[in-house]
Amino acid sequence: MIVVDTGNHIAALAAKMAKPHVIAAYPITPQTTVVERLAQYVESGELNSEFIRVESEHSAMTACIGAAAVGARTFTATSSHGLLLMHEMLHWAALARLPIVMVNVNRAIGPGWNIWSDLNDSMAQRDTGWIQFYASSNQEIFDNVIQAYKIGEDERIRLPVMICYDGFILSHTSMPVEVPKQEEIDDFLNEYKSTWQLDINNPITHGNIVPPEPYLEIRYSMEKAMKEAKKVIEEVGEEFGRKFGREYRLVEEYRCDDADYVIVTMSALAAEAKIAVDRLRDKGNRIGLIKLRTYRPFPHEYLKYDKMIVIDRAFSPGLGGIIYSEMEMDGKEVYGFIAGLGGVDINYKDIEKMYEYAKKGKDGWYGIEVK
Amino acid sequence: MIEKTAISIPTEGAMGKTGTWRVFKPILNKEKCVRCWRCWVFCPDLAISRGDYPVIDYEYCKGCGICANECPTNAIKMEREEK
Amino acid sequence: MAIKDLPTEEYILKGHAGCPGCPVTIALRIALKALGRKTILVIPASCSAVIQSLHPKTSFNVPTLNIAFEASAAAASGIASALKMLGKEDIIPVVWAGDGGSYDIGLQALSGALERGTNFIYVCYNNQMYSNTGIQRSGATPYGAWTTTTWSGKKEMEKNLAEIVMAHHIPYIATATIAYPEDLYKKMKKAREMKGPRYIEILCPCPPGWRFDMSKTVEMSRLAVQTGAWILYEIINGKIEFTADSKRLLEGKERKPLEEWLKMQGRFRHLKEEDIQKIKESIDKKWEFFKQMNLRQKL
Numbered sequence A: 001m002i003v004v005d006t007g008n009h010i011a012a013l014a015a016k017m018a019k020p021h022v023i024a025a026y027p028i029t030p031q032t033t034v035v036e037r038l039a040q041y042v043e044s045g046e047l048n049s050e051f052i053r054v055e056s057e058h059s060a061m062t063a064c065i066g067a068a069a070v071g072a073r074t075f076t077a078t079s080s081h082g083l084l085l086m087h088e089m090l091h092w093a094a095l096a097r098l099p100i101v102m103v104n105v106n107r108a109i110g111p112g113w114n115i116w117s118d119l120n121d122s123m124a125q126r127d128t129g130w131i132q133f134y135a136s137s138n139q140e141i142f143d144n145v146i147q148a149y150k151i152g153e154d155e156r157i158r159l160p161v162m163i164c165y166d167g168f169i170l171s172h173t174s175m176p177v178e179v180p181k182q183e184e185i186d187d188f189l190n191e192y193k194s195t196w197q198l199d200i201n202n203p204i205t206h207g208n209i210v211p212p213e214p215y216l217e218i219r220y221s222m223e224k225a226m227k228e229a230k231k232v233i234e235e236v237g238e239e240f241g242r243k244f245g246r247e248y249r250l251v252e253e254y255r256c257d258d259a260d261y262v263i264v265t266m267s268a269l270a271a272e273a274k275i276a277v278d279r280l281r282d283k284g285n286r287i288g289l290i291k292l293r294t295y296r297p298f299p300h301e302y303l304k305y306d307k308m309i310v311i312d313r314a315f316s317p318g319l320g321g322i323i324y325s326e327m328e329m330d331g332k333e334v335y336g337f338i339a340g341l342g343g344v345d346i347n348y349k350d351i352e353k354m355y356e357y358a359k360k361g362k363d364g365w366y367g368i369e370v371k
Numbered sequence B: 001m002i003e004k005t006a007i008s009i010p011t012e013g014a015m016g017k018t019g020t021w022r023v024f025k026p027i028l029n030k031e032k033c034v035r036c037w038r039c040w041v042f043c044p045d046l047a048i049s050r051g052d053y054p055v056i057d058y059e060y061c062k063g064c065g066i067c068a069n070e071c072p073t074n075a076i077k078m079e080r081e082e083k
Numbered sequence C: 001m002a003i004k005d006l007p008t009e010e011y012i013l014k015g016h017a018g019c020p021g022c023p024v025t026i027a028l029r030i031a032l033k034a035l036g037r038k039t040i041l042v043i044p045a046s047c048s049a050v051i052q053s054l055h056p057k058t059s060f061n062v063p064t065l066n067i068a069f070e071a072s073a074a075a076a077s078g079i080a081s082a083l084k085m086l087g088k089e090d091i092i093p094v095v096w097a098g099d100g101g102s103y104d105i106g107l108q109a110l111s112g113a114l115e116r117g118t119n120f121i122y123v124c125y126n127n128q129m130y131s132n133t134g135i136q137r138s139g140a141t142p143y144g145a146w147t148t149t150t151w152s153g154k155k156e157m158e159k160n161l162a163e164i165v166m167a168h169h170i171p172y173i174a175t176a177t178i179a180y181p182e183d184l185y186k187k188m189k190k191a192r193e194m195k196g197p198r199y200i201e202i203l204c205p206c207p208p209g210w211r212f213d214m215s216k217t218v219e220m221s222r223l224a225v226q227t228g229a230w231i232l233y234e235i236i237n238g239k240i241e242f243t244a245d246s247k248r249l250l251e252g253k254e255r256k257p258l259e260e261w262l263k264m265q266g267r268f269r270h271l272k273e274e275d276i277q278k279i280k281e282s283i284d285k286k287w288e289f290f291k292q293m294n295l296r297q298k299l
Helices: A007-017 A032-044 A057-069 A080-095 A138-153 A182-188 A212-244 A268-282 A322-326 A348-359 B038-042 B066-070 C023-035 C047-051 C072-085 C099-104 C107-115 C161-166 C181-193 C214-226 C244-250 C258-262 C273-298
Strands: A002-006 A022-024 A050-052 A074-079 A101-106 A131-134 A161-166 A174-178 A251-254 A261-266 A287-292 A294-296 A307-312 A333-338 B007-010 B024-028 B048-050 B054-056 B076-080 C039-043 C064-066 C092-098 C121-126 C172-177 C198-203 C233-236 C239-242
Touching (some): A002 A007, A007 A074, A007 A101, A007 A138, A007 A161, A007 A174, A022 A057, A032 A050, A032 A074, A050 A057, A050 C072, A057 A080, A057 C072, A057 C107, A074 A080, A080 A212, A101 A138, A131 A138, A131 A212, A138 A174, A138 A182, A182 A212, A212 A294, A251 A268, A261 A348, A268 A287, A268 A348, A307 A322, A307 A348, A333 A348, B024 B054, B038 B048, B038 C023, B066 B076, B066 C214, C023 C047, C023 C121, C023 C181, C023 C214, C039 C072, C047 C092, C072 C107, C099 C107, C099 C121, C099 C161, C107 C161, C121 C181, C161 C172, C161 C198, C172 C214, C181 C198, C181 C233, C214 C244, C214 C258, C239 C244, C239 C273, C258 C273
Parallel strands (some): A022 A050, A022 A074, A074 A101, A131 A161, A261 A287, A307 A333, C039 C064, C039 C092, C092 C121, C121 C198, C172 C198
Antiparallel strands (some): A002 A174, A251 A287, B024 B076, B048 B054, C172 C233
């Protein structure tokens, strides 16, 4: 069935079809319509879940942790400052190995108040132990939410998963989305089974004081799971492809085969980059695109081209563009552009310009240092 | 379960034999004991159990002296440990 | 009910990490006797996180979730909702938090959970300071008390969380303290049998924090009630009833002199006469507030 709707409504629809037992969420622009739609589903009886109307995002994440700790499947959604308020509990969820699924609608951080797209909110959560997906279309939002449950709940992984997409550019833009039948989703997702839970018949304690050595082991186990996730994400993406006709991997490689230059970016920027690649190809340029689908785990193994142009909609002050800074650059020519922060519009024409700059050996803050 | 997380199992003596923390030792004089069980209910260390008379578990008693202080008939005296 | 009638079942194991003479362990022992095994404890950063002992062992024999300092009521909300969805509503989530985690950093989550009608019990064990981090002042620290962040004595009066909780109009609110185990047990039992949000605050005199000998923990608790500094009551659907020795004080029995209680505590050693007067006045005011409440409902 084709549904034409906004990114937020599509995220809510996907969450509903995954049938979480408990949803706990707090509204924040531009995520609000996710929460509203889910509240509607629950009140109308379309979705049999407990919806906790928490008093903050910190409590939203904590309530999901509590629910997951007794064996429930959970969902939440947030954005920007809401995500930052959750930060402490993001670590808690991941270290407790609870496969909570969350969408984050990317939005800039204040002051001053800016409600437009910027990836710094979620990229700043890179060390929390969450798997992070970035979507470039509403279809990808839907597909990623469904796959997130399967990946996070996989016994080899047991990590929470965040699906990120640009505020307004996707959250409030209607696009056609192919939505499978509920039975097909049920068939794809297994019934949720926790690997540990608070159980009166087996009264464990979770999270008391852990001495240094076992703590080290706990952290290492998380790293192993994150590495294993690369394999599981591709397995699940392949199975999803077999069932629904859209296959997913850690990255999407677009016209890279004979490329002299490869653009590396993610989120809505990647959709623009695709158009730029087509137009540049039409003019005889050998250029391709690597669209990062996951930012954590970071798919280094796909970023092996000699000349790459990285476009970041986020930066680490004092270091540079975040994806750019994480690239392995040995023996490669890598150009980094920081572009579109706080919702500055970046379209395919801007990306074509970045390519021209890169060819001349220039990079930096697009619109300020290079313009 | 493959993942490692901070799961802990209920265990008696999780902090070892806490009786070794003790400096003063409670000694019960059964003749004075009226079995009101105040020593039992107020023991923070579960070191007093209910038999015919209170039974003190010196393996775990930390020697706080609440039992002696709360005993209405002074049936419990605190004596310095000999080490 | 007499002490001998309290159940012998224990849900804490011997050899835990609590300090000698710790009031929190006494309170939790008695509380769990009333709550029973169908309990899930939620514990924020606090002394109780330490009392559990070290991973991979625990001294608690009911399922226990440790959670961040400010977050325990929110975690209990998630647990309560999940238990409902999973058809396990016979199990009760019980927050066991200190005054730091309740009066201060956790107040927002507590208020939210109460307002939402969460089906849980929230216990604030109040030792009137941040004990776990080494005796710093909290919103519950009384006027004049020495702590490691109020070296010359706290300059402000404590707030009263139970009164804040009252503004949420929840089904059950009670205060208790360890020197009255039957009273504490009965209140926990009553709370366990009700539905919706229930709040119980237990005064827990802390030997190292209040500066008194560890054998006097229960005595300090009893004196707090007999001098009127701590009032025992329960509020069932808005109706207040005084209990135990506080009931006798209300009925006209004379309060013991406050000095008896203050002078046993090193944290009050530096108090001047005018400070003591100030504390006495605040206690009188508190009694007046609850007496008025009691009178109003009798009219």
